[in-house]
Amino acid sequence: MTTTTSPAASSAIRERSRSRPGDGRSARRRRSAAQWLFIAPAVLYMLAFFGYPLIRNVTMSFQDYSVATYFTGEAPFTGLDNWRAVFADELFGASLWHTLLFTLGSLAGQFTIGMALALFFSRRFPLSGVLRSLLLLPWLIPMVVAGTVWRRVLDEETGVANEILRGLQLTSANIPWLSSPDAALISVILVNIWIGIPFNMVILYGGLQEIPADVREAAVIDGAGPVRAFFGVVLPMLRPVVTVVLVLGFMSTVKILDLILALTNGGPAHATETLGTHTYQLSFLQLDFGQGAVVGNVLILVSMVFAVIYLRANRDGFTEGR
Template sequence: MSATTERTRARSPRVRALYRWLFVLPAVLYMLAFFGYPLVRNVLMSFQEFTPRTYFTGESPFNGLDNWRAVFEDPLLKDAFWQTMVFTVGSLVGQFTLGMALAVFFSRRFRLSGLVRAVLLLPWLVPMVVSAVVWRRIMDEDHGVLNSFLETVGLSSDGVPWLSSPSVALLSVILVNIWIGIPFNMVILYGGLQEIPEELYEAAALDGAGPWRTFWRITLPMLRPVVTVVLVLGFMSTVKILDLVLALTGGGPADSTQTLGTLTYQLSFLRLDFGQGAVVGNILIVISAVFAVLYLRANRADQGSGR
């Protein structure tokens, strides 16, 4: 009896390890099938001559670094990269600032605050293409509601070419994306604010700290893990946006709103050079992976410091 018990105990670590792997296996298979395989295929495609003819002949010969060389020699890549960075940074700053302001505002809890928060969630719940189509009508230079309002209040007489001017179009796309992303930032930051102990604010008030000092010394430091999550997830979703830009401007005018996402679409589905499109896609993957690693390191640092 004792020998059987000892054998059972000896097997138990192996059995527990087997059970752990059995529970993890479905997730691993899912990741390999829907993330690993497409990623490997995309990398391989960037080194192949992959065109519409490939779908009929099945031939996609390797062409070495030709695709990479052609993409990096294209001056549009540099413009798309910097416009992607401007679009991403501008969107994140606007979304985070306004989202934080609304989260702090609603944390005071007043009548109908829940209803107002629910209404503010609508831009986030509506499909992005629908939002883009609506804003395209709003920003129409001749018949848009926005220009009509500006003319009514005397701020503009000729109408602003929101989506038809190369100097204004990127700003317009950023403003629309800020409008769409505010609810996400507000909801996550509002949840983080609810976790801050009220005793800290009471102690700050007894010490004579004003609202701004309380925000910078208590609220923001306590929200650091939440802020990290919001900014990293916001970056990874914004840097690859495609549908919003396509629906608003199509990458124009004069490529002034061309981003890495739209450049991937243009190379793959307009020029029909899937190999070069895969190259730009890989660049986006690398950028997202870098920020994912930074997020994991920041999260590990926060856990190590006991925050």
């Protein structure tokens, strides 16, 4: 049996078939517009509060930007003069070196002690939750408050630290924790380690909870001791979490300003001067905003490098999880 289609019906079918691709493109455009509408507030926020200040900071580093600029409105371009002046300054090199020591020392101490505590609390025992909560207190205290308290604790004459050491007969003389160029940077690093331990412990503890118990049991059955099981089984499985912890720790430590200002104000004799404090000194004490912007841009570049590492580590960790 055969059916025939009238010319009018055939024309209507062809019109509908021709209209379908257009309808699909129109629907995709509507979806795309809706997606952009949803993310537009976030994009505008990023451009206004991050993009514009970043561009202004880069521009300022090529200008003679001083207090007079606020009155005259003139900030003539000086090319690379600000950059040359900053890189030729011995204090910039010292600040860069101190930043490296401060960051690496803080990360090493925070991660090592945080991992030890995470392993300790991975085995449940009475009051473990209460102890974990108490260990979060250093992380919750504002940096300025922590710095002020520790400055009193480490005071050479009246500090509690020296009182305890003398009481235990570990030293007979007061230790100049914050007033000696040789000890100040170490003291600041120790205080920052104390502050950062809870963050490392919490993140690493969460990562340890995701490792199946039967994996550890299998390692023990195969004859692996605690140390071998940790480095051969636990640590490789924690690699994505460890990477994120270290990169986030680096990005938060490399730019620390308030803690150092509260403890030593960059002294004594610039012994604790870092890129963050150097930027503060140039911009707000010497009022040389152009050179301060240069140091700030260097700090931003360093942070951006490790931000890329963090994003890539997150992507790799997500891929492995899938």
